[in-house]
Amino acid sequence: MVKIEDLKRINIFKNVSEKLLEIIAKEAQLSIFGTDTQLITIHEKVDTFYMLLMGQVAVKKELTPEIDVIIDYIQAGACFGVYSIIEGSNAFYTAVCQEPCELITISGPRMIQLFEENHELAYYMMLEVSEQYKRYMDVRAGMILKTLGKHRDIEDDISDS
Structure with missing residues (x-):
C-alpha cells in the first residue's frame, strides 16, 4: 500500500479526489531501484x-x-x-534509472480492472494522461521545427504556427 500523500506528488493526480486516490493507494506498491536499472525494455511487453x-x-x-x-x-x-493499460502493447523505447529512483508501481492489468470498477477514476486518469501527452507532443513539435529551421535550404518554408 502507498500513502495518499505520495500519490498527491504525482502530476496526473492533481485533480483527483482523495476517495479515488485511496483506491490506487490500496493497489500500488512503493519500489526503489538503483542506478542503471532497466525498467522498460524496447520491444518487450509493458x-x-x-x-x-x-x-x-x-x-x-x-x-x-x-x-x-x-x-x-x-x-x-x-x-x-x-x-x-493497453493490452498486448510493447515498448518502443527503453527506460533506465539514471540515479537511485523511488517509484510507485501498479500492474497494468490491475489498473484496467480498477478502471472497469470505477469509471470516475478512469476518466480522471485518461484526462490527465491525454493532457500530459499533448504537452509532450507540443514540446517535441517545437523541437523538430527548431531543428528544421537550422537548415537554410528549407528555413523559409517552415511555419511555426
Whole structure:
C-alpha cells in the first residue's frame, strides 16, 4: 500500500479526489531501484505503470550499438509505462534509472480492472494522461521545427504556427 500523500506528488493526480486516490493507494506498491536499472525494455511487453517520486529516468532508443538517442528525461512527479493499460502493447523505447529512483508501481492489468470498477477514476486518469501527452507532443513539435529551421535550404518554408 502507498500513502495518499505520495500519490498527491504525482502530476496526473492533481485533480483527483482523495476517495479515488485511496483506491490506487490500496493497489500500488512503493519500489526503489538503483542506478542503471532497466525498467522498460524496447520491444518487450509493458506490464507496469510507473509514477516517479524521486530520481530521474532516461527514456531512450538505440540507433546503433554505439549510439543511443535520449528521447526524454522523466523527472519526479511524472508517470510512464502508460502502454501497460493497453493490452498486448510493447515498448518502443527503453527506460533506465539514471540515479537511485523511488517509484510507485501498479500492474497494468490491475489498473484496467480498477478502471472497469470505477469509471470516475478512469476518466480522471485518461484526462490527465491525454493532457500530459499533448504537452509532450507540443514540446517535441517545437523541437523538430527548431531543428528544421537550422537548415537554410528549407528555413523559409517552415511555419511555426
